[in-house]
Amino acid sequence: MKTIKMVAIVVFLSLFCFSPCFGEDLEKKADQAVELSERALDLKERALAFEREKWEYEKAEKERKEFEEQFPACFDYKRKVPTYELQGYVTDSERRNLVKVFTILIEQGVTEVKLNISSFGGSAFDGLGVANTIEQYKKKGLNIIGHAYGKIASAAVPVFASCSVRITGSSTVFMVHEASIFKFFSSESSSDIDAQKEMMDKLESKYVDILVRNSKMGTEHWVKAMKKETWFTAETAQEWGLVDKIE
Numbered sequence: 001m002k003t004i005k006m007v008a009i010v011v012f013l014s015l016f017c018f019s020p021c022f023g024e025d026l027e028k029k030a031d032q033a034v035e036l037s038e039r040a041l042d043l044k045e046r047a048l049a050f051e052r053e054k055w056e057y058e059k060a061e062k063e064r065k066e067f068e069e070q071f072p073a074c075f076d077y078k079r080k081v082p083t084y085e086l087q088g089y090v091t092d093s094e095r096r097n098l099v100k101v102f103t104i105l106i107e108q109g110v111t112e113v114k115l116n117i118s119s120f121g122g123s124a125f126d127g128l129g130v131a132n133t134i135e136q137y138k139k140k141g142l143n144i145i146g147h148a149y150g151k152i153a154s155a156a157v158p159v160f161a162s163c164s165v166r167i168t169g170s171s172t173v174f175m176v177h178e179a180s181i182f183k184f185f186s187s188e189s190s191s192d193i194d195a196q197k198e199m200m201d202k203l204e205s206k207y208v209d210i211l212v213r214n215s216k217m218g219t220e221h222w223v224k225a226m227k228k229e230t231w232f233t234a235e236t237a238q239e240w241g242l243v244d245k246i247e
Helices: 002-017 020-068 092-107 124-139 156-161 190-213 219-227 234-240
Strands: 083-087 112-119 143-153 165-168 173-176 230-233
Touching: 083 092, 092 112, 092 124, 112 156, 124 143, 124 156, 124 190, 143 156, 156 173, 156 190, 173 219, 173 234, 190 219, 230 234
Parallel strands: 083 112, 112 143, 143 165, 143 173
Antiparallel strands: 173 230
């Protein structure tokens, strides 16, 4: 009886192992396993690629944000031509801002910047400082395009005049005048007054020098115009060489 059972088992196993259908089934399952493994590997590689792309994007966005945060709010780096808005009174903060902006632009390989100006002026010292800054960066290869709007007066005149290209609207008015000092309940000696007069003469001389360098008119013309506070139109400014183009 045991012998019969053993024979039956051997026959069964032989038929089972060497059955063509069973072999095909094993091969099919093996192929499926390989395919699933390859798909899993592909999905893993895609996931890693996505994570890397996401990391690179987030890094680039962080760097872009940090880069743009270096600039003052009045400067728009995203325009076709980066543009700085100089509105209101000319102060030394404008000079510091422009130094920062111009330096970064040159480091980035940017060669052109637009300077929109609409100002009644301000401190003559600060106006000369901003004008000198513009002249310095022009020498470094930066093309500074000045656009005048509404009014260019007092300390704003040498700032606009110093730009590489000077463009203005037809309704813009210009004004130059003598240097003045604002005093409030102060007492001064004659020596103080003499020293202030000497300082103002030197200040006016530097002011006139910038206008002479950046216009068609000479020293005598500008000194005479400043003596009586002269207002003039965009057309006159172009005739005198302060404006290159009227739009």
